[in-house]
Amino acid sequence: MGKCTLKLILGGIGVGFAGLLLSARAEAGAWPQPEGQTEVIVSVAHSLAHRAFDPTGNAVSRGRFRKIETQIYAEHGLTNRVTLVSEVARSSDTTEAFNRQFDDTSFRRVELGARAYLFTWKETLYSFDAIAALHTASGGDDPAASQSGDVDYEFGLSTGAPFKFWGLKGFNAQRIAYRYRPGQRPSETSVDATIGLNWGPDWITMLKSTTENSIGRTPSPRGHYWSSKAEFSVVHRLQPGFAIEASTFRTFLGRNVLKETGFKLAFWYGF
Numbered sequence: 001m002g003k004c005t006l007k008l009i010l011g012g013i014g015v016g017f018a019g020l021l022l023s024a025r026a027e028a029g030a031w032p033q034p035e036g037q038t039e040v041i042v043s044v045a046h047s048l049a050h051r052a053f054d055p056t057g058n059a060v061s062r063g064r065f066r067k068i069e070t071q072i073y074a075e076h077g078l079t080n081r082v083t084l085v086s087e088v089a090r091s092s093d094t095t096e097a098f099n100r101q102f103d104d105t106s107f108r109r110v111e112l113g114a115r116a117y118l119f120t121w122k123e124t125l126y127s128f129d130a131i132a133a134l135h136t137a138s139g140g141d142d143p144a145a146s147q148s149g150d151v152d153y154e155f156g157l158s159t160g161a162p163f164k165f166w167g168l169k170g171f172n173a174q175r176i177a178y179r180y181r182p183g184q185r186p187s188e189t190s191v192d193a194t195i196g197l198n199w200g201p202d203w204i205t206m207l208k209s210t211t212e213n214s215i216g217r218t219p220s221p222r223g224h225y226w227s228s229k230a231e232f233s234v235v236h237r238l239q240p241g242f243a244i245e246a247s248t249f250r251t252f253l254g255r256n257v258l259k260e261t262g263f264k265l266a267f268w269y270g271f
Contacts, residue, residue, distance in 0.1 A: 030127050030160030030173050032117045033077030039270045041073040043245075047262030053254040055223060064096040065258060069108075078114070085131065087111040106137040115158070124161040130154070133179075144185050144218050154179040170197040186214040186224075204235040206247075227254035235268070243268040 033039060045068070052062035069091035076084045092105040113131030120126070133152040139145030146152070156177035163170050175192040189212070196206040213226040233247035245266040251259050 030125050030158035030175070032081060032115065032127065033075050033083045035077045035080045037270065038074065038076045039268065041071075041245075041266055041268050043071045043073070043264055043266035045069045045071075045249075045262055045264040047249075047260045049258035049260045051259045053227075053251075053257055053259060055256055057253070057255050059259050062258070064094075066094045067260075067262075068092045075115075081117040083115045085111075085113050085115055085129070104137075108135070108137050110134045110136060113154075124159050127158045127160075129156045129158065131156075144214075146181070146185065150181070150183070150185070152179050152181050165197065168197050168199065170195065172196075186216045186218045189213050189215055202237040204233075206233040206235070207231070208233070223256065225254070225256035227251055227257040229260075233264075241270045 047067050047069075049065040050061065050063075051059045054060050069089060071087060071089045073087045074085070078084050088110050089108045090106070091108055093103070095102040111131050111133045113129060115127050115129035118126040118128055131154040133154065135146040135150045135152070136148055138147050154177055156175050158173065158175040160171060160173040163172060171194075173192075173194045173196075175190075177190045177192075179188040179190070181187050191211045192208065194206055194208045196204055198204055208231045209228065210231070211226070211228045214224050218224050229249055229251045231247055231249035233245055235243055235245045237243040245264075245268065247264045247266075248262070249264065250261045251257065
């Protein structure tokens with residue numbers, strides 16, 4: 001399996017962190033930023049894959065793949081109901097197959113968008129977001145892969161609600177999204193679910209699941225792809241407005257995607 005095929009597989013994973021916020025209490029991406037406030041999250045993720053899920057969903061050997069990705073994510077409260085969001089991602093990919101090594105380092109994408117608070121019903125908040133993503137690197141010569149200059153359009157509906165568990169304050173948040181990919185590339189749907197718990201004023205643990213699925217006709221010879229990934233995070237606030245996050249993640253189910261395992265370190269800064 002060559003580099004272009006691996007690029008296509010990675011296109012079916014595309015995991016983002018969806019902008020979890022940190023303030024006096026834990027809040028998830030469904031909540032808006034207060035007017036005039038900004039949150040910046042800088043993260044570095046390292047992932048490895050020695051196996052991939054084949055078209056039947058079985059994990060098979062597929063050479064060795066390694067990726068180091070740096071993301072800068074930012075949110076700004078334009079008003080108390082509208083939050084601007086942006087992200088820039090750069091990665092270094094290494095593929096070892098057939099006694100050869102392929103390396104690729106480049107900026108991958110730039111995303112811009114906004115999230116709007118809609119309403120709150122029975123303590124559950126609802127919001128809607130729209131994001132445009134510009135690809136700034138080629139994903140290979142597979143017809144289903146994104147190329148430099150391609151633009152995707154994503155629309156998502158998020159919900160968020162607080163809860164208490166054994167006297168601890170927490171939150172749960174969900175997001176359902178549709179990503180339109182113009183041209184012959186397949187569009188994608190995604191479902192994210194996050195549960196967070198506050199362990200005192202300075203510690204938060206979060207468990208997140210992400211499922212992504214290609215829809216429509218897929219021109220790639222590998223066909224339809226989907227993936228399910230789990231992530232566990234610990235966030236520690238070092239001082240007001242600044243926190244550090246450590247997390248681990250794994251792709252545990254899928255079809256035509258890599259079986260990735262990795263960890264991430266992120267720094268949150270609010271002002």
